Amino acid sequence: MSQELIQAITDMREEDAVKIATQMLDGGTDPVAVLNDCREAMTIIGQRFEAGECFIPELILAGEMLSQISGVVKPRLQKDGAAKKIGKVVLGTVQGDIHDIAKDIVGFMLDVNGFEVTDLGVDVPPAKFVETVKQTGAKIVGLSGFLTLAFDPMKDTVAALKSAGLIDVKVMIGGGQIDENIRQYTGADAYGKDAMAAVALAKSWA
Secondary structure: OOHHHHHHHHOOOHHHHHHHHHHHHHOOOOHHHHHHHHHHHHHHHHHHHHOOOOOHHHHHHHHHHHHHHHHHHHHHOOOOOOOOOOEEEEEEEEOOOOOOHHHHHHHHHHHHOOEEEEEOOOOEOHHHHHHHHHHHOOOEEEEEOOOHHHHHHHHHHHHHHHHOOOOOOEEEEEOOOOOHHHHHHHOOOEEOOOHHHHHHHHHHHO
8 A cells, every 4th residue: 555645645636646656557566556545545535525624626636636547557457358248237326426436446347357337427316227227237236425425325226226126136335435334224235345346246246
């Protein structure tokens, strides 16, 4: 874990953050480790937001920083374009939440691990998840939410899938504040602490 990178992101030093991430990669650091540092930094920023110590502009700036870093990291991750897809996943940040960096990292990691990912973006209502699962035939849904206000929309989305008769669809949730208690509250099948956990869950369900 690079405290230097985490500090640069949480201090909102955009140029430094991108520069440090690039130097780490050039120095042979595992790209996944860089992404994990970004996730750690976003967890800290999310906690500050929840505590009223930072605000929406900071969240947006942090998101822009991590988008830039993702752009540097992604080409370093090996991808076998000819690999057969092992399953379909519908992914999105739930209604009321506009945070997408963690979701984007999960989506990319699922993609490079052989899954066909349909990314619905942010602020996605339950009905959109239901509609897309029906269209794609996906058996896995990933719900992302960074803030505590995401818990009820996650619960509503799980309920909407069940109401639509999609009872064989597995739902995983993830985000800064997610734990086992939240998984039980939402009715989701599992939660993932990070992108690699999400990949492991998806593979176990594929």
